[in-house]
Amino acid sequence: MSHSQRHTPVLEQLCSLLVKDYYGDLAHHVFTVLARYGRQTLANLTRESYLDRKAIKAGLVVLIQQHLIFHSSIDPRVAYYEINWQRSYALVRAGSMLKLGEDRFGQKGVNVLANVVYLGHTRISDLREAYFPSPNDPSDSDSDDEPVGNGTLRQKANGDGLTNGNTPSQAKAGQANGLSHQSIEPADPQMPSLHDFYATINTLMRHGWLVTFDELTFLSPDDLEQTVRIEAIADMFSGKPPLAAKDKALLEEDVLRRRRLVREKALEVPAFKSLQSSSQAERKRDDDGAGSNKRPKLDMPRTPISINDTFPEDKLVVGINYEKVNIAMRTEQLTRVATQRIGHSTGQVYGALLYQLEKVHQRCWDEWSDPAATKKEDEDDHEDDPKYIDPKFLISTRKVAEVVDESSLDLFYGLDPKTIARVMGIAAFDGTKFDPPLDPHNLSRDQKVALVAAHCSLLARDPFHFVTWHSKSGNSQQYHVEFDEVVKACIQLEIEKTIQAQKGPVAVSVIRALKRKGRISEQQVALFLMQPLDNLRGLFTDMFRRSYIQTQEVPRVERREAKLSMHFMWYDQEQVRDKLLQDVYKAMGNFLQRLESERDEIKELLTKAERTDVVGNEARYLSHDEIAALKKWKGVEEKILLQLHRMDELVAMLRDFAGPLGSP
């Protein structure tokens, strides 16, 4: 089974609660049946769920539209449905995804992202139709009825065609992500022109946040593998599965390559005709004038796109790429860790550095990675050097200095005064106070680069090794980030923080001692920590019960008496990571259950408050107590949703930023 499709009962429960919360009972029902029985056909689903076929289909449509299930028709007679666990979990992440998108792409970007999240996936023309309805045919401007996805979904972007009758309430999404966007209206102030619309989508696609969807996107990893395997066998071995070991290895390699190709194809961004026309005109104007070849600014006048113009890209079907979201989350979280460990300015410099690297990384870790990928270019030169790093992954301090905004950041903060004196060329410095004081907001370019380099050096010297020095280029330094190692250290930090909170500081010492010493007896742990064994024994039992440490009994004599056996214990980071992840899933499930029961408590009042005559006239129709109760409910909901978001950050750190760590 693909790593991304691993699931446990706890995750199943969490995901079905999420589906219930977002898409209502029908979708929830179908989802739970699929979760219980695994990959199913429609006929089997009907049999197991006691719902009629029509209702099940309606539920399936919602789930497919939102990518919560895969479906495969490899067997032409029947389609199979299977839960997409990653996307089902990602429901909880929608809010933070939009926040990250807003930080990166501004209001227009997040507006488009929010609509795509709401719709699951959409054809660009449909999205355009929703923003800028064509005057001729408001029902369907697109004559091309090419099937999207499974062919049953020709969803209108304005969201009125949902077949199960459960409106996936936009209000709810709004609550979760704090956006006030209620509906897409023509001439949305967020999206003033068609050119803005295409430019926004193009930017989102170039940054990998939106990817094109096709039939293969709806296949589960296992189905995709099977499909490409059949293709590979047909191409390489004319349809007969290979028998020789060498051929088998070749086939496996080719299957991996084809899987990567599928993935890369989704990331390709076609040239947008809609943007070319205007930018060509723009360039022409520029050539006449100052001759700058800078990209055109939106505010400049340009040839407007007519509402009747159509472009080839309108047929593209796009959806959110959560792998990129993970990268953005990684940037945020690593920045936070660096800020906590070293200091604000250093953390911000690190954030800027990671942000620059975001574009070159497609995913946090690659399940189908190509072992030879790093050696693709200049193969001869780097074949022998395992430490060769593709130059695109390097980042220079000069580049970071360019994006760090010194007008609002004090680059002196957190640096050794001697470093500052050296950079600023102050010869006489008494080591305590700069007199006259230095202006942190008025630095020369070189000073800025040198200060950024000093912060990078702090990052590199930290035990977490946030960055790794690579080389010197000119008067700036090149760094790269060994994400696997940094994330591993961060995972360890999360584990230690949890153990510290649950079992106290001595337990953390025990974990660290075991991590350092490997598999040792309890006496040796006590000896190493200089603690009386009797004090530790209870803690060991406790930690063992919580699966934080593993134990092993090795008999010394044949009789296998416990007294005469050696008892070893060790710490397995991968196992504890998984255990903690499951605990967090469970806690998130608990939060959703609690949210539901809290909502039930004031169900009647909520129904009353949502009545159309009451909305806007709360003071007139609701009593004082009722308004107070509503206010309290808002607080409770906010608190629970915030905590869910924070737990999701922990899940991202534990699960998404690094692949399997390997056991000691």
Next chain:
Amino acid sequence: MASASSHDVDEDAKPDVSLNDGHALDAPSNAAPAAPQPAAKSKLDAPARRAKAEELYQKCLEYPPDTLFFQRDLSNMEVAADMSELAHLLQELVDRLLLKLMILDNDPCWKYRSREDAQVLRSLTSDERLLYHHIDQEQNKGVWSKTLRSKTTLTLPQVNKALKALEARKLVKAILSVKHPSRKMYLLMDVVPSDDFGGGGWQNDSGELDHGLVNQVSEVIMTWMKADTCVEVAADGSDYTGNRAAAIARKKAHVQQTQDIEDFPTRPAFTPPFRPTGKMLIPRELASYPTATSLAKRVNDTGFINNKTLTAEDMNQLLEIMVCDGRLEKVSGNYRASLAALSTDYSGGFIDAPCGNCPVFDQCVEDGQVSARICVYFREWLQTESARAYD
């Protein structure tokens, strides 16, 4: 003369040497397989033998203490006329506890005792001598009083009395092992306990781990580490206030400017850092990292711990513990003060929530006896009156 210096041989001999003080101590019979046996009938009369033995002993005394004498070394002293006579002389000296018979690589060898030591030993009772023999045999491993009892078949009061007498005469000492804190282990007075006893330099005289010492030394080391690897910066080190208004105006302009989607997206505006009042520690640019050796030397030189010297190994042990405690951190083999001990600023969503520290987390299931819907911890956390199932 083939006698080696005591130190050299002892180093090699340690694992193999077992000791046999001869018949006077009822030593185990297998202790001296190759020792020359005295002839059935002695050619010398008692006084002559005594005089010759005395002469042999005098010759041995010319060598430094702890020298091992093998049979050929002793015969080379040309005191005894032949091998059987030598055997008699050696037996005489062993009986008088002036020589100590030992085995090294299956060859018998002897070590001399000073006359005073021998005199003290001779004054012991037979029980005491027996125990002394067993304790001596264990060398630096020490022997537990209970083991002594089982080996000697003496009664508990007898053993206790004898051990007390031996301790009073400063012949043996009792220490506690970290491994078995409740057991009193006995060693000869001049023997250094083996590493198994743990603690090393951190044990006090009775062999217990000296927590006070460990804490004191670690406190001092922390102070030194902070001074060596970090620099203290006052918050007003560069108290720039001059053009604050301009900076604020710039910042305002930055925030208010409209972002263009086609620009390479810039990060959100940075907030100016919060400057805490007072001082803060910052890692030095070029730190001279202290090592275990240098720290041990520094502690020993300052002499704030009495009657004790710490080795680099002891210091290493302490530094490792401090790393585990989170007080120090290790950067490529060097130790430095940790400025970011597990911070509680942002402890994470899980442990902040009621579930993270819940004692019944494992029992909590949907619709169970314990469930989130009726959880009292949730009620406390949310400060709601709901979950009426419990009311």
